[in-house]
Amino acid sequence: MHISSVYNTDRKDRSREYPLFLSKEEVKNVRRFHKTFRGYERTPLSRLNNLAKEIGVKEIFVKDESFRFNLNAFKVLGGSLAIGKLLCKKLGININETTFEYLKSDGVREKIGQMTFVTATDGNHGRGVAWAAKELNQKAIVYLPKGSAIRRVEAIRELGAEAIVTDLNYDDAVRLVMKVAQENGYEIIQDTAWNGYEEIPKWVMQGYTTMADEAIEQLNEIGIERPTHVFLQAGVGSMAGAVLGYYANVFKDNLPITTILEPDNAACIFKSAIIGDGKPYGVSGDLETIMVGLACGEPNPIGWNILRDFSDMYISSSDHAAARGMRILANPIGNDEKIVSGESGAIGIGILSLIMQDENYKEIKEKLGLNENSTVLVFSTEGDTDPVNYRKVLWDGKYELSL
Ligand SMILES: Cc1ncc(COP(=O)(O)O)c(C=O)c1O
Known part of the structure; x- marks a missing residue:
């Protein structure tokens, strides 16, 4: 001790x-x-x-x-707000004047098109991002650090997201996500900041x-x-x-x-x-x-x-x-x-x-x-x-x- x-x-x-x-x-x-x-x-x-x-x-x-x-x-409190604000920005609307139900509507899905949210996580943040993506009919890909518990991985997959267990620690998994997002045009929804990624x-x-x-x-x-x-x-x-x-x-x-x-x-x-x-x-x-x-x-x-x-x-x-x-x-x-x-x-x-x-x-x-x-x-x-x-x-x- x-x-x-x-x-x-x-x-x-x-x-x-x-x-x-x-x-x-x-x-x-x-x-x-x-x-x-x-x-x-x-x-x-x-x-x-x-x-x-x-x-x-x-x-x-x-x-x-x-x-x-x-x-x-x-953790879902963070990912869901970030995704909500991102969608509102794309739609040119004020998040203070809309609802999550509206963002889930077919009309919004048509305007926004298919998006893929990507993140690295110990599990809890990824589960939140996967949940929000599912609610909004969007895709999520979640990278987990090595040795992640099976239940945490399954909980993400049950929400329809792709969950990939890496052989990296959390911080290196975040760096991997930066690369994957850049190569594929995905939106990074990360729970930490770095130079140039703050919003x-x-x-x-x-x-x-x-x-x-x-x-x-x-x-x-x-x-x-x-x-x-x-x-x-x-x-x-x-x-x-x-x-x-x-x-x-x-x-x-x-x-x-x-x-x-x-x-x-x-x-x-x-x-x-x-x-x-x-x-x-x-x-x-x-x-x-x-x-x-x-x-x-x-x-x-x-x-x-x-x-x-x-x-x-x-x-x-x-x-x-x-x-x-x-x-x-x-x-x-x-x-x-x-x-x-x-x-x-x-x-x-x-x-x-x-x-x-x-x-x-x-x-x-x-x-x-x-x-x-x-x-x-x-x-x-x-x-x-x-x-x-x-x-x-x-x-x-x-x-x-x-x-
Ligand atoms: C259960 C739980 N508590 C606390 C934290 C710590 O949050 P932060 O990484 O923002 O310090 C996390 C982060 O994943 C978490 O999953």
Whole structure:
């Protein structure tokens, strides 16, 4: 078991410029568009009173994204908005004045013609792109990194998309997609940015804000204005950047204390924070971790800038922390709700519980000011997207730890 932390001290390179593409107004429009999807519903925000008491905080809220459009992860929010905005751009219409149902109509299909969306993904993003392409009668091709779990590949194929498992890691699969798209005239719908490819990843990030906005709305409805602490896991940092960038716009100087979480073998945001010159840095190699959604070696520069400017701490940990989170959420105390949380989803609860319960991490707890007055928000970003590993962790106690 291993956890490392770096505190984001008040460095001079923090610009604290609120990202305009994640403003309240933009997010309102994103949410409106998502509400036009058939079957749109807010995902549950579970209040775990007994767990909070057990580990010594006031409140714990878990946003359970396993319920998102029956797709078992939050990611479809990004791909669907990006594809929606792309179609609107081609049609010359304003996305704020249309609906997903209209974009699905035969008339639109005739005007737009056949399009092929291509992307590289650990699985969840690809599933979202495949779903949106199917709804819109378009084609999707999804490249997955080596060793991708069978269930994740099948879930993409079941939506009618082509799924190709490469022998590359995530970042190299993204480079392959750039080449394939250029050679064949496909549209890249990628969940990370690079020089010259920024518009679509910004749309993807905007899409994720629906999850962040729902969570605050759900808290407000029970009389809680804001959490005091937020934990956000990062692969390339698009999700964390989107949520934090939006919260920065909402809460301004009263921003919750935010911690960014990554697996040891793919801790590119953590590495960038340690180097500390304000620029994003990558890590390479196989990026081996059970948190495959977070197995990305190169930060999204747009997401990184937001994390650099607004987050408080970066944590890198071994897989044990994620496994602990999965077990805790699957075995609730008393009448707390049970949450099926996959490897990349459960890391928030895993880390929070360890910080609060293991003396070795007392310093982190103190630095973050976590105590009986804290209201903590975490995002369980996926359910059991790899059911085989889920059972190995839960039934067979894989990645056990001794406290
Ligand atoms: C379940 C899950 N959680 C979190 C993330 C991290 O998102 P990002 O790569 O934007 O940092 C991913 C990315 O694929 C994911 O699948």
